[in-house]
Amino acid sequence: MAGVVLETLSNKKLLILSFSLAIILTVFFLIGGIVAPSPNSVMDTLTVKCYDKDNGWHLNNMKPFTPRGKDSCKYIDSFNDEEIELKKIDANEIVFSQLLPLPKEGIDLDMSRWFQNLIAVMDVNVEYDEDNPYPENNKPEMLIEAKLFYRDKEDDESDWKLLAESSEQRTLDCTIEPERRRKGNLYTCELISLFELGSVHYDYYLINIRLPIDPRNTMNRIGKLADMHVIAIFQNGGFTKVWFSMKTVLFPMVLVVLVWFWRRVQTQGRSTNLTERTIFALGIILSIMNCPIEWLTLAVNMPYMMLLNDIRDGAFYAMLLSFWIIFVGEHMMDQVDRNRLMAYWKHLTVVILGCLALFIFEMCERGRQLVNPFFSIWSSEIGGAAAFGFIITAGIAACIYFLFLCYLVFRVFRNISLKRTSLLHMSTLRRKYYSGLIFRFKFLMIVTLLCAALTVIFFIIGQLSEGQWKWGDIDVSLEYTSAFLTGVYGMWNVYVIAILCLYAPSHKKFTTETDDTDTNSREEEVQLTQLPSEASTLTSFITKQSAD
Amino acid sequence: MHLMVTLCLMLLTTDVCSQKSTKVKAPKGTKWWSLAKAGEPSNDLRSPLTKHNNNPSLEPLTKRQRKLVTKNPGSIVAVESGAKMAIQECKHQFKNRRWNCPTNFDGHGNSIFGKIIQKGCRESAFIYAITSAAVAHSVSRSCAEGGISTCTCDTEPHDRPAGRDWEWSGCSDNAKFGHAFSRKFVDILEKGRDFRYMTNLHNNEAGRVHVSSGLRRDCKCHGMSGSCAVKTCWMSLTSFREVGNSLKDRFDGATRILPGNDGLKAEEENSGNGRGSKKRKLSFTPANPNHKHPGKRDLVYFEDSPSFCEKDQGLGHNGTTGRECNGTSIGIDGCDLMCCGRGYRTEEYVARERCQCQFHWCCDVICKVCTVNKTRHMCL
Numbered sequence: 001m002a003g004v005v006l007e008t009l010s011n012k013k014l015l016i017l018s019f020s021l022a023i024i025l026t027v028f029f030l031i032g033g034i035v036a037p038s039p040n041s042v043m044d045t046l047t048v049k050c051y052d053k054d055n056g057w058h059l060n061n062m063k064p065f066t067p068r069g070k071d072s073c074k075y076i077d078s079f080n081d082e083e084i085e086l087k088k089i090d091a092n093e094i095v096f097s098q099l100l101p102l103p104k105e106g107i108d109l110d111m112s113r114w115f116q117n118l119i120a121v122m123d124v125n126v127e128y129d130e131d132n133p134y135p136e137n138n139k140p141e142m143l144i145e146a147k148l149f150y151r152d153k154e155d156d157e158s159d160w161k162l163l164a165e166s167s168e169q170r171t172l173d174c175t176i177e178p179e180r181r182r183k184g185n186l187y188t189c190e191l192i193s194l195f196e197l198g199s200v201h202y203d204y205y206l207i208n209i210r211l212p213i214d215p216r217n218t219m220n221r222i223g224k225l226a227d228m229h230v231i232a233i234f235q236n237g238g239f240t241k242v243w244f245s246m247k248t249v250l251f252p253m254v255l256v257v258l259v260w261f262w263r264r265v266q267t268q269g270r271s272t273n274l275t276e277r278t279i280f281a282l283g284i285i286l287s288i289m290n291c292p293i294e295w296l297t298l299a300v301n302m303p304y305m306m307l308l309n310d311i312r313d314g315a316f317y318a319m320l321l322s323f324w325i326i327f328v329g330e331h332m333m334d335q336v337d338r339n340r341l342m343a344y345w346k347h348l349t350v351v352i353l354g355c356l357a358l359f360i361f362e363m364c365e366r367g368r369q370l371v372n373p374f375f376s377i378w379s380s381e382i383g384g385a386a387a388f389g390f391i392i393t394a395g396i397a398a399c400i401y402f403l404f405l406c407y408l409v410f411r412v413f414r415n416i417s418l419k420r421t422s423l424l425h426m427s428t429l430r431r432k433y434y435s436g437l438i439f440r441f442k443f444l445m446i447v448t449l450l451c452a453a454l455t456v457i458f459f460i461i462g463q464l465s466e467g468q469w470k471w472g473d474i475d476v477s478l479e480y481t482s483a484f485l486t487g488v489y490g491m492w493n494v495y496v497i498a499i500l501c502l503y504a505p506s507h508k509k510f511t512t513e514t515d516d517t518d519t520n521s522r523e524e525e526v527q528l529t530q531l532p533s534e535a536s537t538l539t540s541f542i543t544k545q546s547a548d
Numbered sequence: 549m550h551l552m553v554t555l556c557l558m559l560l561t562t563d564v565c566s567q568k569s570t571k572v573k574a575p576k577g578t579k580w581w582s583l584a585k586a587g588e589p590s591n592d593l594r595s596p597l598t599k600h601n602n603n604p605s606l607e608p609l610t611k612r613q614r615k616l617v618t619k620n621p622g623s624i625v626a627v628e629s630g631a632k633m634a635i636q637e638c639k640h641q642f643k644n645r646r647w648n649c650p651t652n653f654d655g656h657g658n659s660i661f662g663k664i665i666q667k668g669c670r671e672s673a674f675i676y677a678i679t680s681a682a683v684a685h686s687v688s689r690s691c692a693e694g695g696i697s698t699c700t701c702d703t704e705p706h707d708r709p710a711g712r713d714w715e716w717s718g719c720s721d722n723a724k725f726g727h728a729f730s731r732k733f734v735d736i737l738e739k740g741r742d743f744r745y746m747t748n749l750h751n752n753e754a755g756r757v758h759v760s761s762g763l764r765r766d767c768k769c770h771g772m773s774g775s776c777a778v779k780t781c782w783m784s785l786t787s788f789r790e791v792g793n794s795l796k797d798r799f800d801g802a803t804r805i806l807p808g809n810d811g812l813k814a815e816e817e818n819s820g821n822g823r824g825s826k827k828r829k830l831s832f833t834p835a836n837p838n839h840k841h842p843g844k845r846d847l848v849y850f851e852d853s854p855s856f857c858e859k860d861q862g863l864g865h866n867g868t869t870g871r872e873c874n875g876t877s878i879g880i881d882g883c884d885l886m887c888c889g890r891g892y893r894t895e896e897y898v899a900r901e902r903c904q905c906q907f908h909w910c911c912d913v914i915c916k917v918c919t920v921n922k923t924r925h926m927c928l
Binding site (some may be wrong): 037038040041042043044045047048049067068077080084085089090091094098099101102103104105107108109110112114119121123125127131132182185186191197211213220221222223224225226229231234235236237238241423439459483485490 | 594602620629634640689691693694695697699700701716717718719722764766768770778779780781783784786787789790793874905907908909910911912925
């Protein structure tokens with residue numbers, strides 16, 4: 001009887017393999033936890049209130065306002081200054097400006113291409129003021145005119161080039177506790193997303209924001225503004241380096257195993273079956289995800305990298321979900337011949353539907369951000385509803401999928417228990433065939449559940465903990481979020497590698513099984529040829545034998 | 549000898565060991581408060597930050613403060629605005645009390661808060677705390693603004709091996725630098741080892757702790773498709789008003805401590821077990837044994853406050869004569885308490901006020917002028 005490697009592997013070898021995979025997994029986890037820094041850094045910056053004396057912005061004068069350096073703008077310390085009244089400074093003449101990164105340790109820092117992405121949010125500090133109240137009963141609309149400039153180190157200090165500009169509408173949502181309603185206290189406001197960049201290709205970024213007031217509409221009637229913070233979040237260079245190295249190591253590893261697997265399938269001298277094709281597809285999609293094309297970002301400006309990575313991740317998870325359905329279906333052990341993709345159309349439609357919803361959402365948000373980094377689908381009412389709709393669709397699809405999967409697994413277990421009782425009365429070949437099937441299925445079930453459980457547990461711990469763990473007094477601290485990311489990434493890689501290795505067709509038993517087959521009756525062989533997909537190796541073997 | 553060593557350890561940040569500590573009753577270093585008056589008459593739009601290094605207003609600083617400020621370009625601006633902030637906040641918090649935080653720029657190098665700071669009363673405790681807090685707050689703010697280029701970059705709460713630089717793990721937390729700077733800058737002046745010195749140190753630190761502990765935590769989710777799989781959090785400063793509010797609460801609940809207990813005993817114990825040599829941990833015994841020991845956020849004092857009813861030239865307080873009071877309140881701003889029972893006169897007057905104003909988020913107030921009849925009560 002021919003099966004997969006898993007069945008022919010001795011317990012000792014299986015143990016060694018599991019053990020080494022577990023070690024690899026631990027290594028991934030520790031690399032993330034000890035070597036890598038936290039995945040992201042934050043720069044909490046306070047914008048400088050530049051005074052646009054000549055109303056240059058309004059006149060579409062492209063001159064950017066820089067908070068410091070050679071051509072820095074004239075600025076106001078606070079909106080409480082008397083000079084505001086003295087000089088009759090208008091809200092339209094204020095430009096909030098900040099230059100990223102901030103100088104630290106006396107060094108003029110610059111952004112690195114290793115940072116990969118840059119997300120900026122606005123923290124608007126609104127003061128409680130009875131004379132100039134924040135409209136608490138209706139959330140005020142904000143009109144944000146924003147410009148983003150960039151400059152490289154070699155460039156002249158005033159040579160700012162425009163990266164993006166936009167007028168965006170956002171809703172400001174602030175609250176204050178009744179007991180804190182005293183002049184000068186700050187409202188607690190929701191953060192407002194400003195922009196997202198998919199690549200950090202340049203050295204310096206300059207943000208200019210204006211909140212225009214127009215007497216004809218109610219835009220930017222937000223009460224008394226004290227300060228505006230722009231918080232920049234970017235991926236840490238150290239994390240990127242660890243992540244890239246991981247991908248670079250994993251990519252050829254998976255590729256080698258994948259090639260080995262496919263050659264093993266090809267040398268069986270029969271047509272491939274659905275499970276094999278699915279496993280192969282899983283391997284290919286994993287390799288696409290692993291492929292470290294991110295290295296190119298260090299040389300080429302690839303703002304679509306973030307989108308591409310999300311799509312690659314999404315494709316992998318979609319494939320993984322499809323794989324589970326197909327694998328469980330192919331191990332159903334009823335007399336239905338599936339072995340075709342069409343047999344699973346119901347289940348796969350659900351997966352595709354869910355993924356499509358997420359994909360469209362992703363394209364609307366991040367895809368649109370390629371054109372306009374300031375875009376946010378959530379800022380408009382229709383966009384927000386649509387985005388919510390997509391996410392709900394994906395959520396429903398996920399639920400239906402889960403029910404499908406549970407139902408299939410339940411049926412397999414019912415069939416297993418049915419087969420168990422009749423297993424003893426079967427002939428050796430039949431028994432071996434079924435027990436092999438059961439073993440394979442149970443093994444994958446356990447491993448999959450373990451991986452899924454670990455992912456969920458790690459995720460929950462990550463949400464609960466503060467992202468940093470310390471072990472005792474020794475100076476070993478664990479960067480938990482990084483460990484979670486590298487650990488989970490490594491885990492699904494190891495999972496696929498294990499499946500590729502263990503579920504590759506085995507050719508070991510060809511020699512040993514010959515003793516068994518002689519006891520089989522002709523009748524049974526006929527029966528077995530009609531067995532579903534998984535038996536195809538077996539069938540081909542038997543037909544070959546009988547032909548002999 | 550042991551005492552000296554402990555003292556030196558306590559003053560580690562100020563490395564006062566290298567100098568013989570001179571006994572200064574009136575802390576000369578508090579002169580930096582007068583920075584608040586810099587540019588007071590016409591608060592012109594200031595020149596770019598880079599020019600602030602050679603700001604001439606370094607005069608009221610001690611030598612070591614000057615060194616610190618020169619080492620951190622831009623910090624003098626922050627200190628200056630901190631001093632202003634502190635005075636403003638003090639005046640705001642005490643506007644309804646007999647002692648209304650009077651300031652006086654006499655230009656003779658006297659403390660702008662008057663001689664009250666030489667006393668050990670609640671008011672002086674508050675002044676020390678609020679000024680120290682203001683420097684911490686203002687410097688942190690300036691770091692976030694990019695006004696000080698030497699703010700520290702330590703990213704982790706623990707020491708990471710060297711080479712984990714900006715590119716590797718980024719920079720964060722401006723508040724820590726503000727705290728450290730304020731400690732170096734403000735505590736530097738308090739030379740000496742008497743009880744008053746210890747009290748002032750404690751109150752300085754209490755002010756700073758209110759800034760550091762008043763940080764607000766914000767988070768942003770930015771995982772795959774914006775999910776919360778990856779969440780980044782940071783601490784942001786609250787407004788200085790909040791710091792003022794909480795310090796005012798501590799003022800009301802300040803602990804009176806027993807003089808003679810200079811906190812050194814606790815320090816000796818502390819350094820005895822090998823720890824705490826870097827930390828100045830002061831411990832005072834409350835005057836009322838039923839009260840608990842003052843914590844690091846509590847203000848401490850050891851002298852009763854004057855009544856502030858009569859004019860006291862020595863303290864630089866004008867008394868409450870002529871102060872406006874609230875005719876209906878029974879609190880400290882009410883006429884009975886405010887006027888110290890001397891009575892008050894009531895007058896009606898016509899005021900021209902701005903009304904029906906139209907505000908924008910920052911400025912540009914379009915108002916009408918209304919005339920209203922008003923009543924006010926003034927202490928006799």
